[in-house]
Amino acid sequence: MQPLLEVQDLRVSFPVRGGEVQAVRGIGFHIQPGEAVAIVGESGCGKSVTAQAIMRLLPQHPARIREGTIRFQGKDLLRLKEREMQSIRGKDIGMIFQDPMTSLNPTMTIGRQITEVLHKHQRLTASEAKRRAIDMLEMVGIPHPASRFSQYPHEFSGGMRQRAMIAMALACRPALLIADEPTTALDVTIQAQILRVLKSLQREFGTSIILITHDLGIVADLCDRVIVMYAGQIVETGTKREIFKQPQHPYTRGLLRSLPRIDRSKDEPLVPIYGTPPDLSNPPSGCPFWARCGDAMRICRERLPEKTAIGETHSASCWLLHPLAREVAR
Template sequence: MLDVQDLRVSFRVRGGEVQAVRGVSFQVNKGEAVAIVGESGCGKSVTAQTIMRLIPSPPSLIKGGSIRFMGDDLLKKTEKEMQRIRGKEIGMIFQDPMTSLNPTMTIGRQITEGLIKHQNMTKQAANRRAVEMLQLVGIPNAEARIKQYPHEFSGGMRQRAMIAIALACNPALLIADEPTTALDVTIQAQILRLMKDLQQNLGTSIILITHDLGVVADMCDKVIVMYAGKVVETGTKHEIFKNPKHPYTKGLLRSVPRLDQPKDEPLIPIFGTPPDLIKPPAGCGFCARCDDAMRICAERDADNVSLSDTHQVRCWLTHPLAQEVAR
């Protein structure tokens, strides 16, 4: 359904050019849930917004690559053509619903706007569909709620309303950019369960951008690990959690609390900071923070190595000449 190949996106700033996305490639199949994980600033949200063609230009600049959705390259579409795709074919749940929802429009109007534009519905039919969508995402008393404004909703209800807007036209692909970041744990669980049910019932493909590896383990089929604007490891969730190969992926997993570890055992953080992407390193971006770094890691970035049909990693430790790392 979605095929991203060698995507490169930069931002022009006063100090130079920030290479936010540096050759990202991945695929999403029909009905599949794919997670993109990595620390802040690694290029996850820029990748998602580039798929939707929402990053402003200037200062952004798409330097190369392709984004094929249903066989068509989205990077070659005009803005008018993208307006026909956004909401209808690809929906997006943004990170902060309070700043993403229009405070001057009722929730109902924000849902019906896409239905009237993309589905050619009458206002009455669109209102009925808006009520159905709010009921679908678990908002009670939907007939009254569609007349209310975003500030009259709680944080969890605003996020549900965002999901209703994104799913109103039954898009084939849903991009969720950290949809549970601002919510408490109970509401997080409800939102994720809702998205999982919608995926199973409607066959919607999902790209989930998140920091929470627990969410990934519960919800996603495939995991893409990004660091410093590049994909460093890709695999099924079982391959990533049971047999991680890149030192950064291992570091992410070590820094997460586990129920099978003693309570007094400290978490192991990843020390250091990500590289400056105005002047990215010549070699591996994780080299300066990696305990297993070799001289070649600083000089040249590794090629992508396929460990199986579904598991790929970009690391010199997987090279046949590399020594086995002993613990």
């Protein structure tokens, strides 16, 4: 099956005094039609930069896309003119941003912000666009959508603003939805509601989803595959079951060990990942995780590990997977 989205050797950097920060360093992945894929990792690992590069929303100054291709429905998005890209944003690719309060226009009603997308991409009349917008607000679970249509963002709660963002992103039935930390700063009850909304809308519209998050706990119920990023690179990728049940990279195992679990004793402490990520203005020549890895070998600091296939859908970049590596207790 032809992938809906295919990213190859993407490299994004930000010039700084005396050099540049290599935020994304040669990543590649694909998304199939109707598939939900999570990109997980610590803050600063390149998740949001990757999403903004796909949408072509990175500022031309100072961001620089050094190399790579981003093919969506067969088109290389990096080669399109801005006018062509504007016809894709909102229509074929929707995006939910991290903070709805700063993403929504405080001077415009919620209804007007949704209908603006419909007017631009679907040429609906005012009455048709209003009816569609109210239907979308109802679909994402906003009570009394007809009256909420005329309200402003400050009149909505945090969870309702996020739902309004989802309604706006899905108004034109996009083939791909990028959800960048859609549950940040929301309490656990609202988080669960937002994830249920995304899951039901995916089933109804067949939309592919890229869920960007640092929280593996919200991935299990929504996503089919997981991509683990660290220091601007993909260190492991696999199905949800493979990542949760058989993690192969020490960083992935560290993320899982640091999660609270209900089957742990209340006196059992969480195990953090000690240390800090590397400075990407001067990235290490070897594995970016070696300084924080308890199983690091000499070769880890000297050479970057190649991707090793563990199965048909599972791979990781770690020297411990090399046939000559020492046995390590998992």
